[in-house]
Amino acid sequence: MQSISEAESRIMEALWRKTPLTAEQIISTVGPENGWAPATVKTLVTRLLKKGAIAGAKEDGGYFYRPLIARADWVQSESQGLLDRLFKGEVAPLVAHFAEHRQLSAKDLRQLKALISKIEEDGK
Amino acid sequence: MQSISEAESRIMEALWRKTPLTAEQIISTVGPENGWAPATVKTLVTRLLKKGAIAGAKEDGGYFYRPLIARADWVQSESQGLLDRLFKGEVAPLVAHFAEHRQLSAKDLRQLKALISKIEEDGK
DNA sequence: CTTGCCAGATTACAGGCGTACTTTTCAATG
DNA sequence: CATTGAAAAGTACGCCTGTAATCTGGCAAG
Numbered sequence: 001m002q003s004i005s006e007a008e009s010r011i012m013e014a015l016w017r018k019t020p021l022t023a024e025q026i027i028s029t030v031g032p033e034n035g036w037a038p039a040t041v042k043t044l045v046t047r048l049l050k051k052g053a054i055a056g057a058k059e060d061g062g063y064f065y066r067p068l069i070a071r072a073d074w075v076q077s078e079s080q081g082l083l084d085r086l087f088k089g090e091v092a093p094l095v096a097h098f099a100e101h102r103q104l105s106a107k108d109l110r111q112l113k114a115l116i117s118k119i120e121e122d123g124k
Numbered sequence: 125m126q127s128i129s130e131a132e133s134r135i136m137e138a139l140w141r142k143t144p145l146t147a148e149q150i151i152s153t154v155g156p157e158n159g160w161a162p163a164t165v166k167t168l169v170t171r172l173l174k175k176g177a178i179a180g181a182k183e184d185g186g187y188f189y190r191p192l193i194a195r196a197d198w199v200q201s202e203s204q205g206l207l208d209r210l211f212k213g214e215v216a217p218l219v220a221h222f223a224e225h226r227q228l229s230a231k232d233l234r235q236l237k238a239l240i241s242k243i244e245e246d247g248k
Numbered sequence: 249c250t251t252g253c254c255a256g257a258t259t260a261c262a263g264g265c266g267t268a269c270t271t272t273t274c275a276a277t278g
Numbered sequence: 279c280a281t282t283g284a285a286a287a288g289t290a291c292g293c294c295t296g297t298a299a300t301c302t303g304g305c306a307a308g
Contacts, residue, residue, distance in 0.1 A: 007296060009209075023255070039298045046256065047295095056255070058305090063255065075210050076225055079218065082206050083227070085133075086199050091222050092235035094203065098215050099243060101200055103207070111216030113240060116233065119223060129265060147285070163268045170286065171265090180285075182275085187285065 004053055004074065010034055011044050015054060016071040020064035023056075128177055128198065134158055135168050139178060140195040144188035147180075 004012060014030045015021055021029075027041045045065065048054045056065045087093045095112075098104055128136060138154045139145055145153075151165045169189065172178045180189045211217045219236075222228050 005295060036296090037298060039300090040296075042255085043296085043298070049256075058255095072221075072224075075221060078210060079206060079221065080225075080227070082203060083222070086202060089227075090235075091219060091228055091232040092239065095215060095219060095236060096239055097199060097203065098207070099239060101204075103204070103213075104215055104243070108215040109240065109243065111214075112219060112236070115216065115220055115223060116237060116240070119228070119233065131266060160266090161268060163270095164266075166285085167266085167268070170288095173286080182285095 004051070008044050008048055011041070011048060012053065012067060012074065015065060015067045020066045022062050022064055026065065132168050132172055135165070135172060136177065136191060136198065139189060139191045144190045146186050146188055150189065
């Protein structure tokens with residue numbers, strides 16, 4: 001509950017990509033990705049269990065882990081903090097910042113315009 | 125150099141708001157803001173000194189601290205990390221996320237449209 | 249019924265962080 | 279020159295994190 005650490009989030013990402021996963025599967029995806037020993041992955045899984053961020057249960061022949069919190073919720077709390085701390089909670093300055101640092105691709109621009117149109121459409 | 129911690133960033137913010145500041149001034153702004161004892165603020169200042177994030181020097185009668193790194197640079201590394209970790213480096217999904225969570229104010233929308241227009245204008 | 253495997257718990261340990269006090273070292277002032 | 283006052287360095291300490299190994303208890307297979 002009290003915030004997922006950086007390393008722990010790697011486990012979560014794996015589970016959000018594909019759910020459920022066995023311990024074996026988590027270890028074989030997340031381990032190599034991060035250069036972690038199996039024991040390390042198990043520790044992180046244990047901590048996530050204790051935090052209530054994931055749950056494990058045996059289902060049809062295997063033992064599977066599932067995330068208990070939604071990625072969107074996690075993303076929300078992570079990005080809200082940054083937005084508040086760095087940009088006084090305003091989205092536009094954040095985007096402006098990325099624009100200044102050449103992080104705005106043509107694709108982003110296209111998607112942003114579409115997004116804005118859609119929002120205005122809905123609001124109408 | 126190796127990343128400014130959350131608590132340390134409060135000191136930096138004070139120095140970015142107004143530079144230079146004396147130890148006294150830092151303590152009297154940052155301390156109450158965060159409920160920190162003077163000793164705590166001094167520790168954070170020391171760590172920032174050791175990290176090379178700020179510098180202290182005596183100038184006309186007082187001892188003043190100045191930031192050695194620009195806020196823009198710090199904001200950049202902070203937000204880049206989040207963008208990469210959470211949104212695969214794409215800005216549009218980030219904005220979409222905020223839109224879905226009602227974090228997009230009318231003001232933001234207006235500013236975003238202006239920003240996009242300006243970018244397209246420049247690119248032309 | 250026994251044995252072995254695996255999930256979960258326990259233990260380990262160093263480094264960073266938040267919080268804070270104490271000691272040392274200078275520079276200025278009397 | 280001596281004292282003082284503040285800056286900087288050192289000490290402290292508990293918690294979280296990253297990294298990892300080991301112990302334990304229950305279920306499944308033989």
